[in-house]
Amino acid sequence: MTWVTGLEGSPYGVHNLPYGVFRTAAREPRVGVRVGAHVLDLGGAEQAGLVFAAGTLGRPRLNDFMALGRPQWTAVRQRVTELLTDSAHRAAVEPLLLPLLDVELLLPFDVADYVDFYSSEQHATNVGKIFRPGQPPLLPNWKHLPIGYHGRAGTVVVSGTPIVRPCGQRATPQGPVTGASVRLDIEAEVGFVVGVPSPLGHRAAAGDFADHVFGVVLVNDWSARDIQAWEYQPLGPFLGKSFATSIAAWVTPLEALGAAFVPAPDQDPPVADYLRDEPHLGLDLRLSVEWNGERVSEPPFAAMYWTPAQQLAHLTINGAALRTGDLYASGTVSGDERHQVGSFLELTWGGTEPVRVGGEERMFLADGDTVTISGTAPGPDGTTVGLGEVTGTIISPR
Amino acid sequence: MTWVTGLEGSPYGVHNLPYGVFRTAAREPRVGVRVGAHVLDLGGAEQAGLVFAAGTLGRPRLNDFMALGRPQWTAVRQRVTELLTDSAHRAAVEPLLLPLLDVELLLPFDVADYVDFYSSEQHATNVGKIFRPGQPPLLPNWKHLPIGYHGRAGTVVVSGTPIVRPCGQRATPQGPVTGASVRLDIEAEVGFVVGVPSPLGHRAAAGDFADHVFGVVLVNDWSARDIQAWEYQPLGPFLGKSFATSIAAWVTPLEALGAAFVPAPDQDPPVADYLRDEPHLGLDLRLSVEWNGERVSEPPFAAMYWTPAQQLAHLTINGAALRTGDLYASGTVSGDERHQVGSFLELTWGGTEPVRVGGEERMFLADGDTVTISGTAPGPDGTTVGLGEVTGTIISPR
Numbered sequence: 048m049t050w051v052t053g054l055e056g057s058p059y060g061v062h063n064l065p066y067g068v069f070r071t072a073a074r075e076p077r078v079g080v081r082v083g084a085h086v087l088d089l090g091g092a093e094q095a096g097l098v099f100a101a102g103t104l105g106r107p108r109l110n111d112f113m114a115l116g117r118p119q120w121t122a123v124r125q126r127v128t129e130l131l132t133d134s135a136h137r138a139a140v141e142p143l144l145l146p147l148l149d150v151e152l153l154l155p156f157d158v159a160d161y162v163d164f165y166s167s168e169q170h171a172t173n174v175g176k177i178f179r180p181g182q183p184p185l186l187p188n189w190k191h192l193p194i195g196y197h198g199r200a201g202t203v204v205v206s207g208t209p210i211v212r213p214c215g216q217r218a219t220p221q222g223p224v225t226g227a228s229v230r231l232d233i234e235a236e237v238g239f240v241v242g243v244p245s246p247l248g249h250r251a252a253a254g255d256f257a258d259h260v261f262g263v264v265l266v267n268d269w270s271a272r273d274i275q276a277w278e279y280q281p282l283g284p285f286l287g288k289s290f291a292t293s294i295a296a297w298v299t300p301l302e303a304l305g306a307a308f309v310p311a312p313d314q315d316p317p318v319a320d321y322l323r324d325e326p327h328l329g330l331d332l333r334l335s336v337e338w339n340g341e342r343v344s345e346p347p348f349a350a351m352y353w354t355p356a357q358q359l360a361h362l363t364i365n366g367a368a369l370r371t372g373d374l375y376a377s378g379t380v381s382g383d384e385r386h387q388v389g390s391f392l393e394l395t396w397g398g399t400e401p402v403r404v405g406g407e408e409r410m411f412l413a414d415g416d417t418v419t420i421s422g423t424a425p426g427p428d429g430t431t432v433g434l435g436e437v438t439g440t441i442i443s444p445r
Numbered sequence: 446m447t448w449v450t451g452l453e454g455s456p457y458g459v460h461n462l463p464y465g466v467f468r469t470a471a472r473e474p475r476v477g478v479r480v481g482a483h484v485l486d487l488g489g490a491e492q493a494g495l496v497f498a499a500g501t502l503g504r505p506r507l508n509d510f511m512a513l514g515r516p517q518w519t520a521v522r523q524r525v526t527e528l529l530t531d532s533a534h535r536a537a538v539e540p541l542l543l544p545l546l547d548v549e550l551l552l553p554f555d556v557a558d559y560v561d562f563y564s565s566e567q568h569a570t571n572v573g574k575i576f577r578p579g580q581p582p583l584l585p586n587w588k589h590l591p592i593g594y595h596g597r598a599g600t601v602v603v604s605g606t607p608i609v610r611p612c613g614q615r616a617t618p619q620g621p622v623t624g625a626s627v628r629l630d631i632e633a634e635v636g637f638v639v640g641v642p643s644p645l646g647h648r649a650a651a652g653d654f655a656d657h658v659f660g661v662v663l664v665n666d667w668s669a670r671d672i673q674a675w676e677y678q679p680l681g682p683f684l685g686k687s688f689a690t691s692i693a694a695w696v697t698p699l700e701a702l703g704a705a706f707v708p709a710p711d712q713d714p715p716v717a718d719y720l721r722d723e724p725h726l727g728l729d730l731r732l733s734v735e736w737n738g739e740r741v742s743e744p745p746f747a748a749m750y751w752t753p754a755q756q757l758a759h760l761t762i763n764g765a766a767l768r769t770g771d772l773y774a775s776g777t778v779s780g781d782e783r784h785q786v787g788s789f790l791e792l793t794w795g796g797t798e799p800v801r802v803g804g805e806e807r808m809f810l811a812d813g814d815t816v817t818i819s820g821t822a823p824g825p826d827g828t829t830v831g832l833g834e835v836t837g838t839i840i841s842p843r
Binding site for chain 2: 196223247367
């Protein structure tokens with residue numbers, strides 16, 4: 048039991064403890080942990096000698112802490128739990144609990160490389176049906192390997208950052224034109240954050256997942272469908288994606304998700320040896336997409352065909368090094384039903400079937416629109432783990 | 446005239462002065478400038494008060510120096526030229542000239558984001574003919590925008606780093622198999638290194654090229670053609686490229702290339718306004734590819750369809766931010782002739798026409814093979830500017 052008041056039923060109780068980076072007028076950027084509607088100032092706690100993490104908790108990003116590795120992650124989490132549950136610590140710790148409303152949340156980690164997978168069978172099938180009607184919706188390679196590509200790490204921004212509508216070329220019947228995107232979309236995804244690096248030439252096994260991956264962060268991979276459609280042959284998405292990718296301010300450690308691991312969908316045909324993960328586990332993360340405050344979709348992460356452990360093994364089968372701060376995202380999360388899809392492309396079936404938002408018929412994002420993706424997972428003993436939220440409002444280009 | 450002896454006719458005379466990072470047993474990693482067969486220890490020179498760059502020359506990467514911007518780049522170059530030409534400085538500077546053989550060259554800068562373009566019409570045409578025989582070799586978008594994609598920044602390595610042959614999936618008539626790549630290739634490219642960043646939402650104009658770009662570096666974008674062919678639909682190259690990209694240890698500043706700017710090929714159809722660069726200039730960089738010491742190709746960079754200024758404008762038309770250390774490469778450089786192509790895929794026409802190397806018929810890279818790409822450019826007053834070299838030897842996977 049915690050001595051912190053007001054945590055009963057909170058998805059941010061001591062069973063969760065996600066990490067972020069914050070600052071206040073008086074406090075330089077530092078690591079914090081979310082506790083209900085408060086942030087526990089971990090940088091301050093380390094300075095006061097209440098927790099020990101080699102000085103990494105006073106840094107302005109999570110990277111140095113994440114580089115310490117799982118034994119240290121576990122030790123810090125245990126210590127933080129102790130600080131919040133043993134009332135002997137209350138007097139020392141309470142002054143370090145700052146109301147969320149009083150802090151500014153920053154990008155939690157410097158993104159090293161950003162990889163985006165494409166691991167929802169339902170999403171890939173929907174996209175195939177929309178863009179290649181009458182043909183097999185999944186390409187021949189799709190069930191043999193988790194398709195992915197590299198995105199732009201330098202434009203990953205923290206939740207709340209305004210999203211400037213991108214300009215670029217799009218195809219029209221009269222030829223390509225340049226201007227602001229008219230098919231601006233979202234992709235609701237889950238990102239995995241690498242803490243422990245691996246050297247060049249090394250292959251990380253699926254079973255090494257928990258040694259390398261620190262935690263999970265919600266991702267909105269904003270996508271300009273018109274720019275993407277014109278540019279992506281033959282080398283894949285580029286400017287249709289690289290203008291911005293938003294992530295939540297909170298990284299949920301894997302330890303908080305112990306109760307969320309569930310059997311992943313069966314894979315047929317059988318996968319290559321290096322992609323075999325036993326047990327073959329996905330995560331029961333339940334996303335929610337709000338468009339201007341109206342819930343329009345509830346994508347179920349448990350439906351993902353490829354697991355994050357398989358994605359890690361695939362990412363490194365060629366000997367590619369991992370760095371602390373690497374972020375790999377799942378790809379758009381879509382379930383079987385129309386109200387479970389993770390993009391407006393699917394929600395409006397390629398921009399042909401409008402949805403009602405705020406009493407209007409809508410297809411893609413208008414300036415001023417706000418999209419908020421949130422998520423929860425089952426926690427221990429019937430609790431709920433909150434995954435934070437990733438929100439952004441579209442503003443017009445200058 | 447320089448007081449340094451042995452520089453007559455050297456492509457690394459005082460007209461060149463490329464930047465790198467080096468260390469010795471006695472000296473921590475720091476910035477240096479190549480002068481003939483020596484490195485001028487710029488970190489030591491700054492410490493001794495001989496040159497001033499806000500302390501950035503003692504750092505283990507070029508990034509902080511590159512972030513200072515063009516006026517500082519020019520001032521440091523002028524000062525280094527003065528140190529090497531005014532014999533009044535000889536006594537102070539000579540002890541800072543270290544034989545290249547005595548230093549270890551390191552990765553010259555931390556790569557922020559790595560983008561690879563596809564800007565040679567000849568290369569794109571060759572690839573189209575090889576992979577899509579009987580169809581138009583260039584896709585409809587190719588002449589409207591410089592096609593590009595993001596690569597893996599974390600696996601950019603300095604020249605001389607051994608290249609571990611990547612493993613991965615490839616298609617066979619019996620279905621996909623996993624193993625070491627059997628079609629390992631090179632791509633001879635030229636990279637452009639961003640010094641001055643731009644904020645999210647800003648569009649850099651083609652005319653801003655020299656304000657943002659610090660200099661030029663040779664690139665070998667190693668490519669596993671079999672892995673790439675199986676994985677790349679629909680999101681582009683991923684593991685077929687991400688195992689390693691080698692860059693030269695020397696970054697040639699734009700100032701050294703003043704005499705190398707030449708009119709770029711005419712563009713038809715006319716390009717979008719944001720891609721118009723006036724004057725429309727390419728660079729007369731002459732590459733050379735050696736396979737186990739035998740020259741097999743001489744790709745001419747002057748033939749590139751899209752210019753580096755156009756690539757910069759395209760990269761940011763969607764508001765993507767630039768960061769110090771961003772590297773964008775040209776794409777494979779190929780000229781009109783078979784002996785001018787920048788990949789073995791083209792040299793052997795898709796692996797169907799072997800070339801003789803070391804008395805043997807060869808298609809792709811074998812373990813133990815070494816590939817060295819070097820380059821020169823015309824310098825002022827009939828001099829030659831050496832672009833360094835990027836070399837790598839293939840080793841078998843563990």
